[in-house]
Amino acid sequence: MGIATTCVLTVSLLLVGVFSLFAMNVEILLTSIESKNEIVLFLKDDVVGDDIISAEQAIKNLKNIAVVEYYPREQALEDYIKQMEGYESVFEELRDDNPLPNAFNIQIKDTSLITETVDQMVSFEFTDSVKAPTDFATILNKLKNVVSVISIVLLVALVAVSIIMISNSTKASVYTRRREINIMKYVGATNSFIRTPFFFEGLFTGLVSGVGASVITYFGYTALMDIITNDISFWEIIGVVEPLPFDNIKYIVFAVYLCIGSVIGAIGSVVSTSKHLKV
Amino acid sequence: MVELKNVSVAYNKGQNVIKGIDIKIEDGDFTFIVGASGAGKSTLIKLLLKEVDASDGSVMVNGYNLRTLKRNRIPKFRRTIGVVFQDFRLIPTMTVYENIAFVLRVINAPRSYIKKRVSYVIGLVGLQNKTKSYPTELSGGEQQRVALARALVNDPKLLIADEPTGNVDPELSHEIVGLLKAINQCGTTVVMVTHEHELVKHFGGRLININQGTVIYDDIIDGDDSYMEEDV
Ligand SMILES: Nc1ncnc2c1ncn2[C@@H]1O[C@H](COP(=O)(O)OP(=O)(O)O)[C@@H](O)[C@H]1O
Ligand SMILES: [Mg+2]
Numbered sequence: 001m002g003i004a005t006t007c008v009l010t011v012s013l014l015l016v017g018v019f020s021l022f023a024m025n026v027e028i029l030l031t032s033i034e035s036k037n038e039i040v041l042f043l044k045d046d047v048v049g050d051d052i053i054s055a056e057q058a059i060k061n062l063k064n065i066a067v068v069e070y071y072p073r074e075q076a077l078e079d080y081i082k083q084m085e086g087y088e089s090v091f092e093e094l095r096d097d098n099p100l101p102n103a104f105n106i107q108i109k110d111t112s113l114i115t116e117t118v119d120q121m122v123s124f125e126f127t128d129s130v131k132a133p134t135d136f137a138t139i140l141n142k143l144k145n146v147v148s149v150i151s152i153v154l155l156v157a158l159v160a161v162s163i164i165m166i167s168n169s170t171k172a173s174v175y176t177r178r179r180e181i182n183i184m185k186y187v188g189a190t191n192s193f194i195r196t197p198f199f200f201e202g203l204f205t206g207l208v209s210g211v212g213a214s215v216i217t218y219f220g221y222t223a224l225m226d227i228i229t230n231d232i233s234f235w236e237i238i239g240v241v242e243p244l245p246f247d248n249i250k251y252i253v254f255a256v257y258l259c260i261g262s263v264i265g266a267i268g269s270v271v272s273t274s275k276h277l278k279v
Numbered sequence: 280m281v282e283l284k285n286v287s288v289a290y291n292k293g294q295n296v297i298k299g300i301d302i303k304i305e306d307g308d309f310t311f312i313v314g315a316s317g318a319g320k321s322t323l324i325k326l327l328l329k330e331v332d333a334s335d336g337s338v339m340v341n342g343y344n345l346r347t348l349k350r351n352r353i354p355k356f357r358r359t360i361g362v363v364f365q366d367f368r369l370i371p372t373m374t375v376y377e378n379i380a381f382v383l384r385v386i387n388a389p390r391s392y393i394k395k396r397v398s399y400v401i402g403l404v405g406l407q408n409k410t411k412s413y414p415t416e417l418s419g420g421e422q423q424r425v426a427l428a429r430a431l432v433n434d435p436k437l438l439i440a441d442e443p444t445g446n447v448d449p450e451l452s453h454e455i456v457g458l459l460k461a462i463n464q465c466g467t468t469v470v471m472v473t474h475e476h477e478l479v480k481h482f483g484g485r486l487i488n489i490n491q492g493t494v495i496y497d498d499i500i501d502g503d504d505s506y507m508e509e510d511v
Contacts, residue, residue: 187382
């Protein structure tokens with residue numbers, strides 16, 4: 001079917017593949033940022049003993065709670081003093097009169113419902129106050145929605161454009177063989193007989209393009225990861241998560257390339273014969 | 280056998296270019312169809328191949344009712360017919376042998392049969408020495424003989440030729456028609472469109488004259504008989 005068609009299809013596949021990988025990484029990044037988010041519920045000073053246990057139970061009974069961890073004031077103070085490295089002595093006297101409250105560290109399941117969950121926590125009798133990254137979670141969720149909508153729209157558009165480009169460039173090859181197709185029709189060839197070689201040609205072109213896209217993606221992605229992971233400062237800024245290692249998904253990526261490539265190639269090629277079969 | 284009853288044909292719902300024609304061609308006949316350019320001769324041929332459909336009337340060809348024939352049965356029907364066109368329609372990338380053999384590959388004939396049969400029809404049109412040539416290396420007359428061999432190779436009951444001598448030197452026209460006559464003598468029904476009246480006078484046979492989509496003459500005429508002496 002020609003080098004031009006193969007190149008067009010390879011580029012289409014690359015666009016689809018690179019964009020999917022990018023979207024997958026963004027998704028992973030967002031999800032991991034999300035899981036770092038913690039809600040802290042501070043208890044009133046008069047909540048002691050068994051009341052703490054029943055408070056924990058009350059929180060756990062809320063919907064949307066993933067993890068609840070009691071964080072006693074003594075522990076909080078220890079952690080606080082430890083952070084003040086070199087000034088420990090200054091804070092030693094705080095041990096006699098601990099100003100920190102008892103608290104629960106809480107993780108929720110679905111951050112898009114964070115406002116409702118926090119409201120429920122605030123309404124508890126034992127709650128003094130709740131510290132929650134509500135705004136941050138809201139923004140993050142909006143971001144995730146936007147990313148997935150854009151991903152789907154772009155992917156559909158890319159696939160559609162690929163099919164159009166392929167059927168256009170196979171039209172040229174069909175056109176040069178229209179005489180042959182025409183004669184085949186006159187001597188009683190069935191449409192499927194005529195289409196078969198075009199089908200396999202398209203399939204083969206698709207497979208070659210799939211291999212091409214796989215090779216380019218493999219080297220491209222690996223090189224990009226080297227650059228990103230070597231640049232420590234960059235990685236510390238967003239560095240809450242490792243990027244998707246290509247090794248884990250390479251076979252999926254290759255398989256998807258080959259499948260999409262051969263399907264688009266075969267369909268595009270067969271579709272472009274239709275016009276010439278109406279004799 | 281061909282039987283057209285009150286057949287009309289129009290392109291794209293326009294005016295009728297075939298207007299209520301009645302034609303009956305018996306098995307084994309040799310029929311010339313003549314008429315001015317634009318009279319509807321090629322349209323009649325397309326009708327017999329079910330390349331166009333009649334808008335009215337009934338069309339029977341080789342036992343198939345073309346007005347009710349389903350699309351997916353057309354290939355089988357067309358295998359009972361051989362066609363030759365004015366412009367030869369050979370595939371330039373194939374040799375003479377391949378141009379003919381591929382017709383049998385289309386119908387999945389066995390390899391050994393293809394070899395035997397193709398050699399036979401190449402012999403019939405006298406191109407034994409050109410089997411490995413490409414169409415561009417042949418004269419017009421030779422190319423038309425290849426096309427004729429291709430039309431014959433699947434042993435059709437009906438052979439249709441639309442101006443087969445149109446692109447062939449006049450001296451070689453006789454040779455082509457002579458071949459068609461010889462083929463007809465072996466039992467194949469032949470329908471040949473031409474506008475060269477001289478050929479018709481020379482060879483004789485049934486003559487149908489078409490003018491503006493209607494039959495204005497249909498009778499058998501005598502030939503000069505001189506073709507009998509020619510080396511066919
Ligand atoms: N594909 C077509 N679409 C529309 N009109 C056509 C087509 N083919 C032929 N015609 C018209 O039909 C008439 C008969 O054409 P044709 O059968 O080719 O004549 P002939 O072969 O006798 O010269 C002409 O007027 C021609 O313009
Ligand atoms: Mg014509």
